[in-house]
Amino acid sequence: EAGVTQFPSHSVIEKGQTVTLRCDPISGHDNLYWYRRVMGKEIKFLLHFVKESKQDESGMPNNRFLAERTGGTYSTLKVQPAELEDSGVYFCASSQVTEYNSPLHFGNGTRLTVT
C-alpha cells in the first residue's frame, strides 16, 4: 500500500512568490489533514478535509493560505504571496475513519524556504 505522498519535497521561493504544495493521501482515506512545523516550534494543525469538504480550517494562519481538495482525492495548499514566516515543513496526513483513536499516516513533508 502506497503511503501519503507529498510534492515537492523541498521548495525555495522568494518573498512575494506563490507556491503550491500537493498531497496524495492513502487510497480510500476520506480524511486529509495539513499540519505545519515552523523552525523551533511544535507541529501545528492547519486544516482537515472530509472528502472534498473542509471540516475544520481553524488552524489556517491567514487568507494567504488556500487549501483545496477537488473530487475528494488529492489536496493542494497554495501560499500566495509567500512571506518569510511561512518557512517551515508542511505535513499532510490521512486517516480512514474519524474515530477518536484512528491513527494518522503522515507524508514525508514539504520543506518550504521563503527568502
Place this chain on the structure above:
Amino acid sequence: RKEVEQDPGPFNVPEGATVAFNCTYSNSASQSFFWYRQDCRKEPKLLMSVYSSGNEDGRFTAQLNRASQYISLLIRDSKLSDSATYLCVVKGLTGGGNKLTFGTGTQLKVEL
C-alpha cells in the same frame, strides 16, 4: 502556557539504559493521547496510543494520569535505533475531535 508541554532534552543515555519522558496537557477535556516518534527530517510516526489503564508494547510502556493531566513514556533496554524525537500528542482539545495537538518533542540520543 502551551497546550502540550514536554522537556525538549536532549536526553543522552547509554545503550541498555531505561529512560522516561513526561508530558503535561492543559485541557482536562482532552479525549485521547499518543506518543509519536520523529526521526531527523522525517515524518512523525505513531509509536503507541496511551490508555487510561496504561499499556505496554515490547520495551515501551505508556501511562496516563487524567487527574494530573500527565502522560509518560518509559523505554527499557534502550537501543541505538531508539534515537529520535518523541512527540507527545493529544487529540480533541478544541472543536472537532480529530485535531491533533503536538508537544515540541523530547530528543533522545542513545550512545554506545
